[in-house]
Amino acid sequence: MSLQQPLLTTLNIVLTVTEKCLKSPVHYAKQTKLRKTKVHLDDNKRFGGDKTRLAVNQARDEEEEEEEEEGSTEVETVDSLAEEQESEACAGGASGEPGDPERGVEGPAPEQPHQLEHLHQIFVTKNHVLCQEVQRNFIELSKSTKATSHYKPLEPSVHKLQDLRDENFPLFVTSKQLLLLLDASLPKPFFLRNEDGSLKRSIVGWSVQEELTITNWQEDEEEAEADDYGEEEKTVETRPCDSDPRVYVTFEVFANEIWPKMIKGKTSYNPALIWKEIKSFLKGSFEALSCPQGRLTEEAYKQLGRKRCPNFKEDRSEIYGLFCLYQQIRSQKGYFDEEDVLYNLSRRLSKLKVLPWSIHELYGDEIQDFTQAELALLMKCINDPNAMFLTGDTAQSIMKGVAFRFSDLRSLFHYASKNTMDKQYAVRKPKKIYQLYQNYRSHSGTSRPWALPTGEVLGH
Known part of the structure; x- marks a missing residue:
């Protein structure tokens, strides 16, 4: 298919890094400290502390040395745990209830070793067909190695x-x-939810079930039954009585329902250009995401x-006046646009001190x-x-209303570096935007792909 060739480079990067991560978790996985633990090494060296960051592109000799240190760490940790278990058993016997850690002799909590966290990667795009094809290709490639089986x-x-598990990564999703x-x-949440996080009401334009199913990725009967069960759930979720009364504003809704009420036949402006101003600047710029009510002032x-x-x-x-009319009509009708969702999520994320999930690469x-607002949220x-x-x-470009320039990406990271109160990582402005001159899909006159690697590792 024509969609199997796009992003082959990106797909190979995801597969390669994932395979290396699983084969050598010491150098690729992030460390998570569950409890305060002291791990003593033979040479009184500490490996893998909170302040230690292992670079993916370390030299091989450094990797071998650290693997040896990791092996020493594991031995020492096992020995120390064995000693702790023996002491806890003695304490439990003295209290008359062995095996009950809560009723033993008072003392410090038992120490736990460091745990390595699986590398969590996400691939995101707007087109759900493209997303499915990239995932389908990854599934086929993953069968070639046990590391990703x-x-x-x-x-x-x-x-x-x-609720995502390690085996769900790399995760392939659309932006919605x-x-x-x-x-x-x-x-x-912005949308009404059940206790398990599922939507209480279906929303036209935000249906996820039809985009999630990747058919024939496994051919056993269990998966077929699971797919049938998923279809039943989809039928239940999309009942007419469970529809959300709010309407999602797309360009079609804007042009056919809202725009005529905004102008009342008194202006000659093109609705597509006005929609672009609203979506890309007045509500969709990175500055708007930080403004009160999620929109730029005049x-x-x-x-x-x-x-x-x-x-x-x-x-x-005059354009700002039309924008104020749009906001008024949208609010009166109970409509919402994608920028309303982005602003709501951005505010809620800003209130978190620590993310309750781990996404290491995107x-x-x-x-x-x-x-820009979407990229800032990512x-x-x-x-x-x-x-x-x-x-x-x-x-x-396939999205109406999006005014995109690659030069604005550098401005986005520059703006984030000055305005983000990050707990662990300082946002860095990318030094260079790379243009990929070699085209493997069509002749040189039809397309010009670009790439912006912002990570330190991916920049090499």
């Missing part, structure tokens, strides 16, 4: 990021699927540069279809905002 696609019954996962994973809108926002430079007061494809939902690999082609 454990992989299982995301099941329809999983609605929260916290990721937004819905984020919404269910945070307190006070003064801030007027200050946007001509290169970045070339339309309506002399008519921005691969974004066709990012010319993402607004930076907030992963552990390290610098561990992002973004690719796209401005000649292949």
